[in-house]
Amino acid sequence: MKLHGIEVVRVEVPFRREIGTAAGTHRTRPLLFVRVVAEGAEGWGECSALEQGTAVDPALGAVERALADRGVRRLLDACAARGGHLPEGAEVPQLFGSGAEDRVLAATFEMAVWDAGLRAQGRSMAEALGVAPGFETMPVGAVVGIPAGRDVAVVRAEVDAAVAAGAARVRLKIEPGWEVEPVAAVRGDHPDLVLQVDANGSFRGDEEDVAALSRLADFHVLCVEQPLPPADLVAHAQLAKVLPLPVCLDESLSTTRRVHDALRNGACAVACLKPGRLGGVRATRSAHAACAEAGVPVFVGGFFEAGLGRSSNLALAARLSQEATGLVSDVGSPSEYLVPDPCGYPAVVDGWVRVRREPGVGPGPDEEVLAGLAVRRRWYRATYT
Ligand SMILES: [Mg+2]
Structure with a gap:
């Protein structure tokens, strides 16, 4: 599957009610998605990071910056090295390092690439x-x-x-x-x-x-x-x-x-x-x-x-x-x-x-729902194709 490009989507979703933990109170859930668009299939990955980081888990803003600084580039380069083709989902984590932000990126891109592959094959996760x-x-x-x-x-x-x-x-x-x-x-x-x-x-x-x-x-x-x-x-x-x-x-x-x-x-x-x-x-x-x-x-x-x-x-x-x-x-x-x-x-x-039996990892964000929320989107085109 040749990659056409990667979209990064950030959306703010309100929590139904405040979430209190010993680590703080959360009122909204900013969500970050990546969409890989390839020939014949596309796949979505969801980033797990929360708005407020902890001693262990990076804040969503830091992951978003890492995504723009190096995450997208790692996948584009990996595709370029494969003649424009997406790597297998199993190869994706190897594109990233062992730091906290990289592990979140690895999980997010693994999901997106795997989702695209499963959808192309008509298989569920x-x-x-x-x-x-x-x-x-x-x-x-x-x-x-x-x-x-x-x-x-x-x-x-x-x-x-x-x-x-x-x-x-x-x-x-x-x-x-x-x-x-x-x-x-x-x-x-x-x-x-x-x-x-x-x-x-x-x-x-x-x-x-x-x-x-x-x-x-x-x-x-x-x-x-x-x-x-x-x-x-x-x-x-x-x-x-x-x-x-x-x-x-x-x-x-x-x-x-x-x-x-x-x-x-x-x-x-x-x-x-x-x-x-x-x-x-x-x-x-x-x-x-x-x-x-x-x-x-x-x-x-x-x-x-x-x-x-x-x-x-x-x-x-x-x-x-x-x-x-x-x-x-x-x-x-x-x-x-x-x-x-x-x-x-x-x-x-x-x-x-x-568990879902439909092809892919799960349902990507719905365009109509996104239209009603505060959204920021950025498209990174794969330029080698
Ligand atoms: Mg716990």
């Missing part, structure tokens, strides 16, 4: 990954943030709504001083709910923290996710030895190498893998293989994706679930947090969602 019958329908979980003013009634109402919608698992965001109270309240309301907590690295691991986090075991919390800042795997390994509930890592697992390090150190008993952060689907499958070998269950985490990125995560979660674990991935509908989702997503029915 699930088919290409080998999602087996019986694994095509995934349970949906919910994430409940830290409410303004730490109002426990708000958390209880959100959990009630998620459970009523069929959520198979709820992950509560916690931070120091806001852990036992919401967990106790939710457990009181829902004795059998599968409950996880996510601290986004906000604890320090002192005696007070250990005491508070240990109490969560009394409420049958499945695991505590990213209790400490992401850089310190050794501290997580030490904490894991004294906590009476499993430690899950998320932000610490920024590269496949870090996943190997965490497994070797005993720093995580559960892993949240994020394709956008790790550098794409193939990098995530490699990280998953290491976790499976170590007996560490995995779930696929999200970055408030639109329907395209989430469809990719859904097909991947379906495939990974064949070698793991029963944990619930973040595969709920983007319409729960974006108004509107510019891409669309399969309907969630009674807490279950079915």
